[in-house]
Amino acid sequence: DIQMTQSPSSLPASLGDRVTITCRASQDIGNYLRWFQQKPGKSPRLMIYGATNLAAGVPSRFSGSRSGSDYSLTINSLESEDMAIYYCLQHNEYPLTFGSGTKLEIK
Amino acid sequence: EVQLVESGGGLVQPGRSLKLSCLASGFTFSNYGMNWIRQAPGKGLEWVASISSSSSYIYYADTVKGRFTISRDNAKNTLYLQMTSLRSEDTALYYCARGGSYYYWGQGTLVTVSS
Numbered sequence: 001d002i003q004m005t006q007s008p009s010s011l012p013a014s015l016g017d018r019v020t021i022t023c024r025a026s027q028d029i030g031n032y033l034r035w036f037q038q039k040p041g042k043s044p045r046l047m048i049y050g051a052t053n054l055a056a057g058v059p060s061r062f063s064g065s066r067s068g069s070d071y072s073l074t075i076n077s078l079e080s081e082d083m084a085i086y087y088c089l090q091h092n093e094y095p096l097t098f099g100s101g102t103k104l105e106i107k
Numbered sequence: 108e109v110q111l112v113e114s115g116g117g118l119v120q121p122g123r124s125l126k127l128s129c130l131a132s133g134f135t136f137s138n139y140g141m142n143w144i145r146q147a148p149g150k151g152l153e154w155v156a157s158i159s160s161s162s163s164y165i166y167y168a169d170t171v172k173g174r175f176t177i178s179r180d181n182a183k184n185t186l187y188l189q190m191t192s193l194r195s196e197d198t199a200l201y202y203c204a205r206g207g208s209y210y211y212w213g214q215g216t217l218v219t220v221s222s
Contacts, residue, residue: 043212096154
């Protein structure tokens, strides 16, 4: 099975900061990588698909990138509404696997 | 408007069975694969099972294989998850999500396995 190692698990940050969350894939997954945002009591929201593509309705301060087996989600100029837990998901092959999550919180 | 509405969750004793449903609306259900994903209380997301649009392809997580069965009724626009031999570790909020995009999710239905 493909393991998705996500870091950090917790990320204290200030409003206006630029932050980056990373998932490392244990095997090649191409660009079959998605990022989700989840707020308390809410269903996950798709943010990024195809590793680098912004999902519909997602603010342009969010971006996704890839460097080899490392996939990153970057948020420029952090806003209060961005405080949430973020998960990556590889869907290159079954079983699909999520990263363990990164809790983004106000410093 | 795309809507996915899960139902069927509840409190069940270990070893018993439960069947979840996900009623879809706002799109042509028979054109899309569907998925179940779960989230234990305070924990992360775990993919459970996927089914193709015509039920030709079905996949399960190892943690549920042999105990859970995903199915669908395209005439009723409904996705199902039959869960048997339930364990305490199956306690979670169960979400259905549409297709390979995972853009649309339901609100989840809570399954609690406890004696």
